[in-house]
Structure formats: structure tokens, C-alpha cells
Amino acid sequence: MTHSTQPVVAPGEFTFAVALLEHGHIYMQTEGLLQAGGTLKWVYDTDATRLKQFVEKYRHTGVQAVDSLDRILDDPDIQLVAAAAIPSERGPIGCRVMQAGKDYFTDKCPFTTLQQLEDARRVVRESGRKYSVFYSERLHVESAYVADELIRGGAIGEVVHIAIMGPHRLGQGPRPAWFYDKQRYGGILTDICSHQVDQFLHYTRSTSGTVEHARVENFAHPNTPDLEDFGEAVFRLSSGASCHSRVDWFTPDGLRTWGDGRMFAIGTQGYLEIRKYIDVATSTETDRIYLVDQQKEQRIDCLGKTGFPYYGQLILDCLNRTENAMTQDHAFLAAELSLKAQALADKKRNNA
Numbered sequence: 552m553t554h555s556t557q558p559v560v561a562p563g564e565f566t567f568a569v570a571l572l573e574h575g576h577i578y579m580q581t582e583g584l585l586q587a588g589g590t591l592k593w594v595y596d597t598d599a600t601r602l603k604q605f606v607e608k609y610r611h612t613g614v615q616a617v618d619s620l621d622r623i624l625d626d627p628d629i630q631l632v633a634a635a636a637i638p639s640e641r642g643p644i645g646c647r648v649m650q651a652g653k654d655y656f657t658d659k660c661p662f663t664t665l666q667q668l669e670d671a672r673r674v675v676r677e678s679g680r681k682y683s684v685f686y687s688e689r690l691h692v693e694s695a696y697v698a699d700e701l702i703r704g705g706a707i708g709e710v711v712h713i714a715i716m717g718p719h720r721l722g723q724g725p726r727p728a729w730f731y732d733k734q735r736y737g738g739i740l741t742d743i744c745s746h747q748v749d750q751f752l753h754y755t756r757s758t759s760g761t762v763e764h765a766r767v768e769n770f771a772h773p774n775t776p777d778l779e780d781f782g783e784a785v786f787r788l789s790s791g792a793s794c795h796s797r798v799d800w801f802t803p804d805g806l807r808t809w810g811d812g813r814m815f816a817i818g819t820q821g822y823l824e825i826r827k828y829i830d831v832a833t834s835t836e837t838d839r840i841y842l843v844d845q846q847k848e849q850r851i852d853c854l855g856k857t858g859f860p861y862y863g864q865l866i867l868d869c870l871n872r873t874e875n876a877m878t879q880d881h882a883f884l885a886a887e888l889s890l891k892a893q894a895l896a897d898k899k900r901n902n903a
Contacts, residue, residue, distance in 0.1 A: 560587070571637075581633060586859075633656040693856055698814070715815075748786065764784065766899065783796060
């Protein structure tokens with residue numbers, strides 16, 4: 552695999568801008584594009600403090616702040632806009648970006664309604680531009696790339712079931728108002744579960760699926776009734792595999808990181824577990840895979856093994872109009888299934 556730290560283009564060959572800094576993932580998106588050789592020209596945000604912090608961090612790139620998104624969209628040098636807007640605004644902004652002739656790289660979740668998804672599908676068809684989604688739990692985790700190699704290589708046989716746990720820490724500091732407004736963040740399955748549907752589809756090589764079960768709750772935060780602190784969903788995919796997602800905001804303060812994210816994949820010839828962000832109570836190491844097949848048990852340390860190839864692949868896809876980083880159909884299907892899971896859970900909760 553190509554390390555994202557190895558540039559895939561010459562300086563100035565691929566120029567991008569950053570817009571809307573509502574979520575910290577934008578820094579991962581920016582770093583990945585820079586390491587893959589992208590040239591950062593402009594940044595735009597509505598908050599002066601966030602804008603100043605971003606410019607100071609990337610001053611070495613020569614990035615300059617602009618006072619409107621239109622300044623970016625009107626610049627013919629810009630080939631891609633990376634953004635992490637408020638979730639409910641990501642779809643409409645993406646359509647504006649694509650209609651201006653740029654490719655779009657948004658943080659997940661890419662939409663908060665199915666109508667936004669359909670609007671984006673239409674604009675992709677009309678404009679020929681890309682609507683790329685940063686599903687970071689796979690794209691920015693080295694053990695996720697190693698697991699992909701193992702699964703594709705037949706290490707566990709045919710995948711029959713995947714379970715992913717996505718716990719998050721709510722944190723002690725203030726969250727923005729939109730975080731507690733369901734109309735703006737979309738619900739816990741729309742948001743966090745979209746990461747996991749991306750992985751389900753990718754690791755099973757599925758091109759369609761159905762939602763078999765979905766549930767959301769607010770168990771422990773009565774003062775913020777729009778916050779869903781727990782969610783789960785079960786999917787059946789075109790490969791025949793079933794997949795279970797569990798997401799929550801209950802990471803306790805005793806954990807050394809923001810969440811003990813894990814994936815379990817069961818196959819006809821073995822199974823594997825990814826411990827992405829921590830190996831609890833054992834060491835400071837991250838990015839580990841535990842693999843059991845017909846011959847033996849293995850622990851595979853993945854940190855520093857693959858880098859993050861997605862960013863370089865995305866840049867080359869934008870230049871060559873290919874789909875090696877992620878197909879458009881896949882990006883949209885992951886969003887569609889998580890939105891449908893959220894809708895089913897909402898229906899059940901409202902009828903309870």
C-alpha cells in the first residue's frame with residue numbers, strides 16, 4: 552500500500568481549500584491531503600477564533616483566510632474543497648461546491664436527511680464531480696487497512712458476521728449547540744453509525760443491504776432531550792453477512808482515550824478483532840489485530856505499517872476521474888443505510 556506520507560503529486564499539481572471547521576476531523580482531512588502532496592490555498596470559517604487557530608497551525612503552507620465560501624468557489628485553481636460543517640449543512644454545501652465545478656470532501660455524516668442524499672446524487676450526475684466522505688474509523692486507522700488485506704486474502708474465509716462497537720466520550724467541556732439539536736446533527740445512527748456501515752459494506756464487498764433492527768435512546772441525559780446517547784442497528788447485506796452496530800456516548804473517564812473502538816469479524820475459516828484506539832489495561836499501544844485461524848492465534852501490531860493510503864488515492868481519483876479510493880455508490884450507500892436505520896429507530900421510539 553502507498554503511505555499517505557508519500558506525496559502522489561508534485562507541488563502545485565493539486566490545489567485544495569478548507570471550509571467550515573465545526574468538527575475536529577477537519578484537521579485529519581487537511582493533514583492527509585497535505586501529506587499526499589496537496590497544496591492548501593484558502594480556508595474559510597464563520598468563527599474568527601477557529602479560523603485564527605487553523606491559519607496558525609498551517610502557516611507553513613502559506614494558507615490564507617477568506618471571508619466567504621464564494622471566494623473559494625470562484626477560484627479556478629481550487630480542485631477540491633474539504634469541509635466539516637454542521638452535519639445538517641453538509642449536503643447543501645456539497646451541492647454548491649460541485650455546482651461550482653469542484654470536488655467535495657466532507658466529514659461524516661454526509662447528510663442528515665434522505666432528501667439531501669437524493670439532491671447530492673442528482674448534482675453528482677449533473678456535474679460529474681465527486682462527493683467524497685471521510686469515514687475516518689476505516690480511512691484513518693492503520694489496523695483497518697491491515698484487516699482489509701487479511702480479509703481480502705482469505706485469512707478468515709467468507710465473512711458471515713461483523714460487529715462494531717463505537718463508544719465515544721461526551722467530554723467535560725462545552726459542546727456546540729448543534730450537538731444537542733437532532734435536526735442539526737441527525738441522530739446518533741445517522742452520525743456515528745455511518746462510520747460503521749462504511750466498514751460493513753467494505754469488508755463484505757456488499758453493494759446493497761437492508762435494515763433489520765434499529766434502536767436509539769436517551770438513557771442518562773434528561774437535560775438535553777434531543778441527545779441520543781445510545782444506538783444500535785442490525786443490517787443484512789447483499790453478501791449474505793449480517794452486521795451489528797453499537798454506538799454510544801458512555802466512555803467513562805477512567806479510559807485513557809476517547810473510546811474503545813473495536814471490530815469483530817467472523818468468517819467461515821476464522822475470526823479477527825481490531826482494537827483500534829486502545830488495548831485496555833495492557834499497554835499504551837494502539838492499532839492491534841487479534842487473528843485466529845485454523846492453524847494458530849496471532850497478535851498483529853499495525854501502528855506504522857500502512858499509513859493512510861486513502862488521501863493519495865483520493866487526490867489521484869480527482870485528477871484522473873477514477874474511483875480507487877472509494878466509489879461514489881459506496882459513499883452514498885453507507886449514508887443511505889445509516890439514515891434508514893435512524894428513521895426506523897425514530898419510528899419505534901415515537902410509537903413506544
